[in-house]
Structures are given as C-alpha cells and as structure tokens.
Amino acid sequence: MVTPTALEAELLKVAGAVPDPELPVLTLQELGVVRAVHVRGTDAVEVELTPTYTGCPAVEAMSLDIERALHEHGVREVTVRRVLTPAWSTDDITDEGRRKLREFGIAPPRVRQEAGPVTVALGPTRTPTTAEVDEADQIRCPHCGSADTELLSRFSSTACKALRRCLVCREPFDHFKEL
Amino acid sequence: MTADVTVHLAALALGDDALVLSHRLGEWVGHAPVLEEEVALANIALDLLGQARVLLSLVGDEDELAYLREERAFRNLQLVEQPNGDFAHTIARQLYFSTYQHLLYAELAAGHGPFAPLAGKAVKEVAYHRDHAEQWTLRLGDGTDVGHERMARACEALWRFTGEMFQPVEGLDVDPERLQEAWLDSVGDVLRRATLTVPEGPRSGAWAAGAGRQGLHTEPFGPMLAEMQHLHRSHPGASW
Structure with missing residues (x-):
C-alpha cells in the first residue's frame, strides 16, 4: 500500500x-x-x-x-x-450519506452483521411464518419514522433499492437494500 | 491447450449463462403479471447482463461475442435458454439456476482464480435472485390450487435440464459436480416447504437434455438469438 x-x-x-x-x-x-x-x-x-x-x-x-x-x-x-475487489458493500456508505438518503425519502441500508442473503418475507402463504425481527433489524419509514413497514417488492426503480410501504402514514418508500 | 484458452472457455460458459438468461428475463418487460414483478425481473436481468459483460470482456470484444456468434458457438446451459413459459416456469428456472449460480460463485469467490473478483461481487447480488425465486416458489406452491398445479408442472418440466449444471467445465477451478449435493438439499428444501414434491425424472443421461456447454442447443434458442442479434446484424456499428 x-x-x-x-x-x-x-x-x-x-x-x-x-x-x-x-x-x-x-x-x-x-x-x-x-x-x-x-x-x-x-x-x-x-x-x-x-x-x-x-x-x-x-x-x-x-x-x-x-x-x-x-x-x-x-x-x-x-x-x-x-475495480471489482474488494466488492462494494452498503457498509461503504458514509454516515453523512445515510443521513442524506433518509432526508431524501430513502430508508438507508442497515449495517450488515455478516455476509449472506437477507431474509425478508414476501407476504402471506397458506403456511404461517413466525419471523422474529429485532430492533436493529427494523427498517423505518423515512417520512414518519415508524418501524411498522412492509415489503412491496424486493427490487425497485434501481437494482440497489427495494420498494416498501409504511403501515402508519401509508406512504410507499424506497429502501436502499443491504449488499 | 494453454491456460489462457481454457480460461476463455470457462468465461464463455459462465458469461453465456448470464447473457442468455438476462435476455430471457428481459422478454418479460411489458408482459409481467404486475408492475413490481416486471421491475424485479428487469433488475435481475440487469445484474446478469453486468456479469456477462465482465465475463465476455475477459475473452474479447463483448459486442462481437454477444451479437455475432452463431448458435453452436454459445456455451450456455440449455436450462437458461428455455422459453419463459408462464410465470411459474420462469420462477422454476430462476430457482434452479440461481441456486446453482450462488453455490458456484461462492466457491469461485473463495478461491484465487481469474473469476474470484467477479464472483465475490456477484454472489451478493445472486443471493437476492435466489431469495426472490424461493419466495415466489413458496407463494405459488403453497398458494392457490392453480398456483400449486402450475408450479408443480414447471418444476417437473425443467427438471431434465438440471443435470447439465454439474458437468465439468473446462478451465474452471471448481468442479461443479461438488456442488450437486448442496444444490439438491437447497432446492429440495424449498420445494418441500412449498408443499411440492421433488421431481423424480432423470436429470442427466441418455434421456435427459444437456450439451449446451458443447454448443448443442434446444430448438427455442435459435429464434431467441435471431431476435437478440438482428438489430446489431442489420445495422453494424449503429449507435444512439
């Protein structure tokens, strides 16, 4: 170096x-x-x-x-x-960048604990799922701050975002998904 | 053969898988069942196109390779060239392929070969593709009777194309055969949770398809290539 x-x-x-x-x-x-x-x-x-x-x-x-x-x-x-290595990760977005994203109406990515796929439930199937979500894992609405949000589509207007909806203020919003 | 030539063969195999599947998924644009799904499939197609560009560029000029090769020169799996069919067919193809690609890229990323940088990057994207296919398999298989029946039919129809994925690829520093058990476990687990049964038919052998890696392709591939290549062939060097 x-x-x-x-x-x-x-x-x-x-x-x-x-x-x-x-x-x-x-x-x-x-x-x-x-x-x-x-x-x-x-x-x-x-x-x-x-x-x-x-x-x-x-x-x-x-x-x-x-x-x-x-x-x-x-x-x-x-x-x-x-350059491809080391591979870019959403952890490379600075704190200032995260703050600006939130202000812009995009929920910033959560900090990743470990590599691997992020599990998110798509919606109701006949077999009930019991997914427990802890506080740090919650994705908050960038408009009203509520953690009560649902996934609409895991791919949104660009590959790096997922589309979600806030269940409190009902606004849809983009979430910069973890990579 | 020199090391470079065999690496080129492997890059073509992986690059063509990504390119051809990307084109198939792109065919959904304007036809997907809901807008969100159209966007999702287009995003997955875009990820795959990015992989194809990196891989084909290892071999030569990406445009020439994509648009000017004849059918027999393509090294992709027959699985990825299969037509979209109904939405369940597309999802079954995604489940089979993304599970394979995720396992393969994870292995390649852990090594130090020429594909490690791309694989390290792409494995994280493919995790989302695999998850997308899994969630839809669960939703359709464990959903309405129509969804269940269509998903079962699709998994059955594409099963005979899955053995080819585990044949050796010249120039690749991973033997795909080693991925087979993990693939069967992973796909089997998703199918069981989706209340579907794992198909029983042959996956390779005399009665199963599978020689895409040798340049032998199924009937639907020619028309797909004709559509993919016609603009470039009719207007060489055109740009906008």
Whole structure:
C-alpha cells in the first residue's frame, strides 16, 4: 500500500465530490465508490471506481462526470478504471450519506452483521411464518419514522433499492437494500 | 491447450449463462403479471447482463461475442435458454439456476482464480435472485390450487435440464459436480416447504437434455438469438 501524496488526496476530494447521477443528493465519496486516485506522470491521473452492482448502468455516467471534474481542475489526462475487489458493500456508505438518503425519502441500508442473503418475507402463504425481527433489524419509514413497514417488492426503480410501504402514514418508500 | 484458452472457455460458459438468461428475463418487460414483478425481473436481468459483460470482456470484444456468434458457438446451459413459459416456469428456472449460480460463485469467490473478483461481487447480488425465486416458489406452491398445479408442472418440466449444471467445465477451478449435493438439499428444501414434491425424472443421461456447454442447443434458442442479434446484424456499428 502506497501512501497517497498531497496532490492525490486533493484530486480524490475533487473526484469524490461528484454527485451520484441517480441519487444526486449523495456524492460519490459518500456512496463509497471512488477507491483511489493515482498520479501517473505529469498531468495524467488514474481513478479507481467500483460499481455498486455489477450491472449498474450509472457507472458510465459516473466515469464521464469524474473525467469532467478533473479536467476542470486542470488535469489533462484522466483514466477511470473499474475495480471489482474488494466488492462494494452498503457498509461503504458514509454516515453523512445515510443521513442524506433518509432526508431524501430513502430508508438507508442497515449495517450488515455478516455476509449472506437477507431474509425478508414476501407476504402471506397458506403456511404461517413466525419471523422474529429485532430492533436493529427494523427498517423505518423515512417520512414518519415508524418501524411498522412492509415489503412491496424486493427490487425497485434501481437494482440497489427495494420498494416498501409504511403501515402508519401509508406512504410507499424506497429502501436502499443491504449488499 | 494453454491456460489462457481454457480460461476463455470457462468465461464463455459462465458469461453465456448470464447473457442468455438476462435476455430471457428481459422478454418479460411489458408482459409481467404486475408492475413490481416486471421491475424485479428487469433488475435481475440487469445484474446478469453486468456479469456477462465482465465475463465476455475477459475473452474479447463483448459486442462481437454477444451479437455475432452463431448458435453452436454459445456455451450456455440449455436450462437458461428455455422459453419463459408462464410465470411459474420462469420462477422454476430462476430457482434452479440461481441456486446453482450462488453455490458456484461462492466457491469461485473463495478461491484465487481469474473469476474470484467477479464472483465475490456477484454472489451478493445472486443471493437476492435466489431469495426472490424461493419466495415466489413458496407463494405459488403453497398458494392457490392453480398456483400449486402450475408450479408443480414447471418444476417437473425443467427438471431434465438440471443435470447439465454439474458437468465439468473446462478451465474452471471448481468442479461443479461438488456442488450437486448442496444444490439438491437447497432446492429440495424449498420445494418441500412449498408443499411440492421433488421431481423424480432423470436429470442427466441418455434421456435427459444437456450439451449446451458443447454448443448443442434446444430448438427455442435459435429464434431467441435471431431476435437478440438482428438489430446489431442489420445495422453494424449503429449507435444512439
């Protein structure tokens, strides 16, 4: 591991300040997708970007926005390299990012205890299920704060979100699901 | 064969599985039973397309590989090329395939081979695909009489395509045969909880299908490819 230089730290800030193209309330730094900036010779910079989902179509827009921001900052040559390891996780979203998501009306992801699938019940079947949910596992409505919410669909407008509904204020809302 | 060539063969096998299933799931857009399900299937298709792009790019130009290969050059499992059928068929195909893919990617992610980075990333997405298929299998199987009957019929119809998943894949640092027991346990458990019975027919052998990995495909695959490839072939190099 090489310690970033002052210039690299500065350029990382510039790249990280670019807003997410799909959730513009978040910056790429708050989303945790800009991994590093390396200065390669004079006026050339390589940025390491990791996708949230393998098929995330926003990656191309992110790359272009990062290139533009660094060009405007005076860097002549910018290469954005896609890195897959270590895999992005919703735990990479900063606390500030979580707060902004909630303000924007999206329930932030819960902090994951361990890897593996998240079990969520789809709805009534003939066989009753007895799923116990503890306090830390609850997903709260970003509008009224109630923990009494239900899952409508485990996939929503983008792959990273699930669609839920609050049973108290009746508002549907997106939940940034844990990955 | 050199190591590179065999890795290419394995990348084609896994990449084609993802690409072909992604296209099949995409066919539901505009036809799914409810809007939420349409969005869910499209999201799963998008995850798979992302995997396919990474895997095919290990081999060569992703567009050329996807749009300009003939049927015999595709290495995907016959399971993933099967038509969508009714919603229960799609869910049975998802249950069988996502359970396999989840086991396979978990193994690959734990290793240090060329597929470990992608598998480590994709295994978390596939966990959601598997969960989606499980919940729907339970809901349909343990639901109304019509749902139960259709789900049972779908599980039965696709059973003969499941043996192929566990045949060896050249260039892969995991022997899929080792996943078979865990797959049977996992799928069997879901089917039993869905009040369905595990099908009894052959899963491989003379009377079962399964040579997609050798480039032999079933009849519905040709028309699917024709539709998938026609735009690129009619207008080479077009962009918008």
